[in-house]
Amino acid sequence: MQGFFLGLSSGAVCAAYCAPVLIPYLLGEGRSVLQNFSALLQFLMGRLLGYLSFAVFAWGIHTSLPQDIVHRNLLIGAAYVILSGLLIFYSFFKAGRACPSAGDQGIDHRLRESRSSLFLLSMGLATGLNLCPPFLLAVATAAEQASLLQSVLFFLTFFLGTSVFLIPAPFLGLLRGFSPLPVIGKMAAGLIGAYYLFIGATMLAGGFYR
Amino acid sequence: MTKEHPSQGKTVGVRQSPGKSFLLALPMMLLTLMMMSGGKIPADPQRLFVFAVTYLFFNLLFFLMIHTGKTDRYRATAFITYALLFIVSFISHMFEARGSMSLSEEKIILCEVPFCHLVIPMTLIPAALTKTIIFPGMITGGFASIASMFTIWIGASLSLGRGWCSWGCFFGGLDDAFSRILKKPLLRKIDPRWTYLPWAVLLAVVLTAAAFLSPTYCTWLCPFKTVTEFQAVTSFKILVQTIIFVSLFIALVIVLPLLTKRRTQCSLFCPFGAMQGLTNRINVFDVRIDPHICTNCKRCVKACPTLSVTEESVRAGRPLMSCMKCGTCVDVCPSGAAAFHVRGTPVEGNRNIKRLLFLYAAFLFLAIFSGGTIQDGLSRIIRLITTGSMI
Numbered sequence: 222m223q224g225f226f227l228g229l230s231s232g233a234v235c236a237a238y239c240a241p242v243l244i245p246y247l248l249g250e251g252r253s254v255l256q257n258f259s260a261l262l263q264f265l266m267g268r269l270l271g272y273l274s275f276a277v278f279a280w281g282i283h284t285s286l287p288q289d290i291v292h293r294n295l296l297i298g299a300a301y302v303i304l305s306g307l308l309i310f311y312s313f314f315k316a317g318r319a320c321p322s323a324g325d326q327g328i329d330h331r332l333r334e335s336r337s338s339l340f341l342l343s344m345g346l347a348t349g350l351n352l353c354p355p356f357l358l359a360v361a362t363a364a365e366q367a368s369l370l371q372s373v374l375f376f377l378t379f380f381l382g383t384s385v386f387l388i389p390a391p392f393l394g395l396l397r398g399f400s401p402l403p404v405i406g407k408m409a410a411g412l413i414g415a416y417y418l419f420i421g422a423t424m425l426a427g428g429f430y431r
Numbered sequence: 432m433t434k435e436h437p438s439q440g441k442t443v444g445v446r447q448s449p450g451k452s453f454l455l456a457l458p459m460m461l462l463t464l465m466m467m468s469g470g471k472i473p474a475d476p477q478r479l480f481v482f483a484v485t486y487l488f489f490n491l492l493f494f495l496m497i498h499t500g501k502t503d504r505y506r507a508t509a510f511i512t513y514a515l516l517f518i519v520s521f522i523s524h525m526f527e528a529r530g531s532m533s534l535s536e537e538k539i540i541l542c543e544v545p546f547c548h549l550v551i552p553m554t555l556i557p558a559a560l561t562k563t564i565i566f567p568g569m570i571t572g573g574f575a576s577i578a579s580m581f582t583i584w585i586g587a588s589l590s591l592g593r594g595w596c597s598w599g600c601f602f603g604g605l606d607d608a609f610s611r612i613l614k615k616p617l618l619r620k621i622d623p624r625w626t627y628l629p630w631a632v633l634l635a636v637v638l639t640a641a642a643f644l645s646p647t648y649c650t651w652l653c654p655f656k657t658v659t660e661f662q663a664v665t666s667f668k669i670l671v672q673t674i675i676f677v678s679l680f681i682a683l684v685i686v687l688p689l690l691t692k693r694r695t696q697c698s699l700f701c702p703f704g705a706m707q708g709l710t711n712r713i714n715v716f717d718v719r720i721d722p723h724i725c726t727n728c729k730r731c732v733k734a735c736p737t738l739s740v741t742e743e744s745v746r747a748g749r750p751l752m753s754c755m756k757c758g759t760c761v762d763v764c765p766s767g768a769a770a771f772h773v774r775g776t777p778v779e780g781n782r783n784i785k786r787l788l789f790l791y792a793a794f795l796f797l798a799i800f801s802g803g804t805i806q807d808g809l810s811r812i813i814r815l816i817t818t819g820s821m822i
Contacts, residue, residue: 233560234560237556237560237638237641237642238642240638240641240642241635241638241639241642244634244638245634245635245638248634401627401630404624404627404631405627405630405631405634406631406634407631408627408628408630408631409630409631409632409634409635409638411631412631412632412635413635413638413639416635416639416647416651419671423667423668
């Protein structure tokens with residue numbers, strides 16, 4: 222339960238870190254609330270994957286990574302660059318949207334849908350690897366766990382605690398009647414992508430970013 | 432009141448006789464005298480001269496607005512003067528206080544950065560989440576405090592809505608000025624989707640500000656840092672930021688307004704303006720286009736400097752939410768279909784009374800809000816002429 226409560230207590234910060242990636246995507250797609258919930262689940266699956274891989278890592282290295290500023294910057298920088306790539310790609314190329322004339326059952330549609338899921342999973346994974354302050358706390362606590370299973374369970378419960386704060390996001394689907402929103406979402410994704418690219422690149426380059 | 436026939440290619444004016452115009456301008460003369468002097472006429476000759484010039488400047492413009500029935504040209508004169516003298520006044524203050532326009536780390540740590548209204552959208556979510564204002568400014572006291580700017584913003588939003596962007600913003604006069612230099616636009620076609628960009632910028636800066644607890648628009652994008660204050664270039668990151676905001680200033684405040692004759696910074700980029708559009712919904716004044724009188728000449732569509740009047744919006748009888756109530760469409764409308772309007776009243780009613788009600792509110796706000804800055808700017812210029820230094 223410790224992980225769950227840690228997630229609950231710091232979830233607002235986690236949501237603030239995930240929102241710049243998730244909200245422009247949900248707005249850009251202009252889908253219904255139900256479809257947005259499905260998108261959120263895919264995003265969360267990617268995030269969980271990121272968390273669990275970190276759980277294994279944190280247990281294995283016993284917190285040495287978060288304390289090593291060079292490696293930490295490299296990891297966060299890489300996560301930002303990946304996120305920026307995904308956001309810029311999303312902004313300029315209409316990802317995951319079936320052609321209106323293609324119908325809903327065709328192979329093309331299923332291919333596009335699977336690409337959209339992969340896209341969401343990748344965005345979730347990259348945000349999962351993004352070392353936001355609550356996540357660093359969780360890494361430090363997980364590293365103190367006696368076994369790998371305990372570490373994984375800690376991160377799983379931490380993930381559940383933080384995910385509660387993302388539940389309102391799919392309700393953006395209620396605004397889909399406002400036709401400019403998809404354009405606004407895509408433009409915002411591009412801008413945030415450019416911002417992340419600079420942060421990520423300077424972190425990777427090392428020393429420049431203060 | 433005189434009316435000119437639309438078929439003659441002229442616009443319907445709401446001209447008043449000089450005597451009636453004087454009487455209608457009298458309340459403004461008294462109110463501006465009271466508010467600009469603070470109940471005390473300056474004794475120092477130079478300050479008295481500056482006060483008198485400012486007072487006469489505003490009241491002459493208001494008189495002409497009523498007498499000629501035209502709004503935009505006189506509003507723009509005051510608004511542009513305000514923007515230019517704000518820069519003179521602000522830069523002089525910065526040189527007095529710091530010795531340069533650049534902002535040191537020390538001033539940021541001491542929270543001595545002047546707060547401006549453009550930061551407001553970014554502060555709201557972090558304030559709700561963390562109970563802190565993510566800007567290194569002073570809550571009260573000092574020069575341009577956070578509390579005073581919030582109070583002014585709330586007052587302006589209630590009284591003017593997005594009219595703030597044409598009657599109150601101390602930056603808006605800059606792209607307004609550049610958009611008036613050429614007689615005809617060299618770049619006519621602007622994809623209407625660009626009008627969504629301010630919303631995207633708003634979304635991006637609000638989300639990133641909440642994530643990083645930093646005013647990202649001020650740090651990275653605000654073009655007006657070029658003519659006010661900026662961080663001293665001490666790192667690669669600040670160098671990149673400087674290149675970005677100077678480029679945006681050149682592009683959005685100078686080049687594009689010149690080429691398009693539109694206020695591109697205000698209508699295609701400013702996130703505060705986008706948010707301010709929402710306050711148009713709760714504001715008592717708006718602009719309406721009477722479909723029964725409209726001849727569909729599209730002059731308002733062509734003339735609107737903020738791209739807020741489209742063919743669809745003309746059909747709908749009102750400009751878009753982004754309308755800044757500058758009065759351009761009202762001035763160019765040959766049939767008098769476009770007019771200032773008070774919510775809750777019929778569109779067909781006496782347009783002159785509604786216009787006057789709006790002008791009293793908007794012009795008084797502009798005169799009071801900018802009066803002190805204009806006086807300070809003029810004093811600095813006089814000091815420059817007489818002593819060779821503005822500080």
